[in-house]
Amino acid sequence: MERKLEPERFKLCVIDDIKSVVEMVSRKPPWQEYGIEVAGTALDGEAGLQIIRETRPDIVLTDIRMPRMDGLQMTRAILEVLPDCKIIILSAYSEFSYAQEAIRLGALDFVKKPFSLEEIVNAVLKARELCREERQETARLAVMEARIRESLPILRQEYLTFLLHHQTTETDARSRWAYLDIPLDQHDFFVFVAEIDHFAEKLGGQPVQEVELLRFSLHNILEETISAWTRGIIIREATDRYVCIMNGSDPETAALITEACCTNVSRFSRHTISIGVGLGTAAIQGLGTAYRQALSALGYHFYTGGNGVFHYSNIENKPLSLHSYSAAAEQELLFALRSGNSAKSLQVLEQLFAELLDSGLWPEPRYVESVGYELSSRICRVLLEQFPYGQVEPLELRISALKNQMHPSLQDIRDLLSWLCREACALVTEARSLESTRIIRQAVEYIHSHLDTGLSLEQMAKQINLSQGYFSNLFKKVQGISFQQYVMHEKMEKAKAMLISGRQVQEIAQDLGYEHRRYFSEVFKKYTSMTPSEFKLHYIGKE
Known part of the structure; x- marks a missing residue:
């Protein structure tokens, strides 16, 4: 079941030196139906002020003229204690100037005597509506303040990020700094930029939850490391990058802190970071310059490969020199x-x-x-x-x-x-290699079609349009044997086939470019260890 909201209640005090008026105003109207509770009544100003201090009403009905303390004095006293209290003055016509003075002092309204109960009720309900509106506005402001408090960490980071990229005046910076309650002194800073090494290669395919867990873990390591030395705020600038603004004026201490950050990240996680450190700055307005210096220093991890600290002071006074090659x-x-x-x-x-x-x-x-x-x-x-x-x-x-x-x-x-x-x-x-193969294949085809000629190296190189030396080396590289050995091999293999087919030795010698049968037979024997006749007898059983 939904819980029903309690109706709004408002407190009313009635003060008049005439008892019958007090009783009539406090008892006859149906105040409970209007959400109004009569918190107290009194017959003089001093007693009335005491009740008001005790009950802290939202609305006060009071006569302008009373013993011990009149309505004007009471108005001043009430508004000192309850500045939001709605005061309604009861006044005779002859006392109108007093009622005007009461309004000037801060009273809400006045009702002229003699009055009817309806006039009293209408005046009180008007005051009630004003109280309700003020309560609603107060509640709205309270919600806004609560949201601002909840958002302060984000607002701080956004403002500090703004300071890193834009200029501002000292007055505005100090004002915003105080409003956002930034937990850093407003002077003496170092800025460093830390980057997760090899982020894309190591975490590119990981689930978002794993990546966020790692980033949160490294954020905590950096925060705890810095807090052991000084005050600092970590800003998540990018998926793989943090910016830290920390208080300090000693470069050696800043170096120790950043080295400790690298060491602790490596020690307590499976990852490493690269850090670039800017020069120190005394004022808030220098944060942007220090940040740009830190980025420049971070860029020099291009040479180191990461897992270390590089200081802008190392390159600050670097002379301009031409780096090139011939x-x-x-x-x-x-x-x-x-x-x-x-x-x-x-x-x-x-x-x-x-x-x-x-x-x-x-x-x-x-x-x-x-x-x-x-x-x-x-x-x-x-x-x-x-x-x-x-x-x-x-x-x-x-x-x-x-x-x-x-x-x-x-x-x-x-x-x-x-x-x-x-x-x-x-x-x-x-x-x-492919071109060489093509050339030698062309040479081999030429050899096969010209086995009936002398086929010298000079002739073959000229045919291919290459020098003898280059062709000789290329042929051996591709075929695995020299040109002369290959030609001899092809001629003798063809001679074998011709002998087996029954061709005569004289005829074969002529077809293979040998002028004399005897010379052919000598070459054949040197190649096969048999004369042509012996080879023929060995393979087909007859000469």
């Missing part, structure tokens, strides 16, 4: 790729990175990342000179995958380029 080294890399020399291309790639990074100072991470992607694109362009897009597309997809990865490291870039070099050289080598 055009000759790049051309050498591309030449190695065109020639399919994997070992050489990897060696030159290492040389490129040595030139890029060997200045004693790490260049801006985004610059190195862009150089890596530009070099990747050039590798693909070199391949497109020789291959259709379909064969190069898998390499471009690998590049796009890394570009879409959150916060790739220097090692990721180097691994990508090394893989591209190996794949590019494999494509070139495979294509060259």
